[in-house]
Amino acid sequence: MKISARNRLKGKIIEGTKGATTAHVRIDIGNGVIVTSSITNEAVDELGLTVGGNAYAVVKASDVMVAVD
Amino acid sequence: MKISARNRLKGKIIEGTKGATTAHVRIDIGNGVIVTSSITNEAVDELGLTVGGNAYAVVKASDVMVAVD
Amino acid sequence: MKISARNRLKGKIIEGTKGATTAHVRIDIGNGVIVTSSITNEAVDELGLTVGGNAYAVVKASDVMVAVD
Amino acid sequence: MKISARNRLKGKIIEGTKGATTAHVRIDIGNGVIVTSSITNEAVDELGLTVGGNAYAVVKASDVMVAVD
Amino acid sequence: MKISARNRLKGKIIEGTKGATTAHVRIDIGNGVIVTSSITNEAVDELGLTVGGNAYAVVKASDVMVAVD
Amino acid sequence: MKISARNRLKGKIIEGTKGATTAHVRIDIGNGVIVTSSITNEAVDELGLTVGGNAYAVVKASDVMVAVD
Numbered sequence: 001m002k003i004s005a006r007n008r009l010k011g012k013i014i015e016g017t018k019g020a021t022t023a024h025v026r027i028d029i030g031n032g033v034i035v036t037s038s039i040t041n042e043a044v045d046e047l048g049l050t051v052g053g054n055a056y057a058v059v060k061a062s063d064v065m066v067a068v069d
Numbered sequence: 070m071k072i073s074a075r076n077r078l079k080g081k082i083i084e085g086t087k088g089a090t091t092a093h094v095r096i097d098i099g100n101g102v103i104v105t106s107s108i109t110n111e112a113v114d115e116l117g118l119t120v121g122g123n124a125y126a127v128v129k130a131s132d133v134m135v136a137v138d
Numbered sequence: 139m140k141i142s143a144r145n146r147l148k149g150k151i152i153e154g155t156k157g158a159t160t161a162h163v164r165i166d167i168g169n170g171v172i173v174t175s176s177i178t179n180e181a182v183d184e185l186g187l188t189v190g191g192n193a194y195a196v197v198k199a200s201d202v203m204v205a206v207d
Numbered sequence: 208m209k210i211s212a213r214n215r216l217k218g219k220i221i222e223g224t225k226g227a228t229t230a231h232v233r234i235d236i237g238n239g240v241i242v243t244s245s246i247t248n249e250a251v252d253e254l255g256l257t258v259g260g261n262a263y264a265v266v267k268a269s270d271v272m273v274a275v276d
Numbered sequence: 277m278k279i280s281a282r283n284r285l286k287g288k289i290i291e292g293t294k295g296a297t298t299a300h301v302r303i304d305i306g307n308g309v310i311v312t313s314s315i316t317n318e319a320v321d322e323l324g325l326t327v328g329g330n331a332y333a334v335v336k337a338s339d340v341m342v343a344v345d
Numbered sequence: 346m347k348i349s350a351r352n353r354l355k356g357k358i359i360e361g362t363k364g365a366t367t368a369h370v371r372i373d374i375g376n377g378v379i380v381t382s383s384i385t386n387e388a389v390d391e392l393g394l395t396v397g398g399n400a401y402a403v404v405k406a407s408d409v410m411v412a413v414d
């Protein structure tokens with residue numbers, strides 16, 4: 001499946017925490033940058049996400065803000 | 070201002086395109102990774118965003134999906 | 139690519155309108171239901187979206203609200 | 208109340224799961240299509256959402272991505 | 277229609293600007309606070325939004341970040 | 346840090362509830378208006394959010410819908 005989301009950041013899962021319904025997954029995209037994602041527990045199970053596995057952090061362009069110092 | 074958004078990816082603006090109301094800004098966050106953001110033209114002006122300037126791509130964790138090959 | 143987004147609604151593109159930077163794509167998911175998507179012009183080009191083509195409307199669960207009459 | 212969100216998919220609630228703060232609600236919009244929504248527990252209570260009740264899945268167009276096989 | 281979105285801020289439209297596909301609508305919610313919304317041109321037409329009219333700015337709780345100075 | 350998000354509503358935290366992974370924070374922005382935010386527990390800790398403290402509710406324009414009665 002190819003998706004319209006402009007941002008697909010390749011990395012490795014370094015942490016996964018399931019809550020009651022919502023999980024947090026952290027992906028190391030290299031260069032010292034960690035991306036945190038909040039998804040359903042169900043998605044974690046369906047994709048078989050595990051620490052150490054390869055994964056992409058995917059973000060729609062309209063969900064990206066810009067900031068300056 | 071410190072913000073709750075979990076993802077603040079530091080980089081340099083490499084492209085900015087204004088549309089009628091909506092602009093696209095591309096930020097090189099290093100390691101060959103480009104992040105595309107869709108924000109208002111007004112925000113581009115207010116922050117004084119210009120190609121070559123330093124900027125962060127900021128994303129709330131609940132807007133990050135995870136994908137696997 | 140398998141994505142964590144819980145909602146992948148299969149259908150056929152019935153309309154596509156490009157603006158200056160942002161496009162609107164409408165997908166008929168059957169049963170008389172049309173889903174409207176707002177994505178970048180760039181994504182329309184990259185995915186080669188055209189009227190009559192098959193496509194999925196993809197939505198993260200945290201972007202779905204519930205309403206009652 | 209009439210809302211600007213372009214997508215209002217009518218259906219019936221088939222499942223509701225409350226977590227500590229966040230609930231998952233699944234709506235059958237017909238034709239074999241189930242939409243999953245992640246909302247606050249508080250909203251579930253306020254709207255009186257129950258399995259078997261009629262409901263709409265509501266999504267803003269800018270939160271809809273497009274994918275192709 | 278009652279919606280699950282936790283935030284419905286009542287005000288008056290003070291400005292509306294249509295782009296090629298995307299419109300910006302500004303709502304004065306009182307107390308000197310202006311909220312800016314980016315929606316489709318189509319929604320502006322369907323709701324008949326005009327400067328001076330009453331309107332609500334509606335935001336899902338998961339789209340609200342928190343910041344501190 | 347200056348951010349592109351168009352909406353930064355100043356107020357005071359009146360309630361905070363942590364779930365397993367996701368917290369709800371309510372901010373009184375004055376004039377009787379309460380804004381509810383759903384963020385990670387981690388963000389609550391990092392920003393040191395506490396009831397009675399000053400805070401902003403921050404929302405990207407593309408996440409604001411408009412509704413009329």
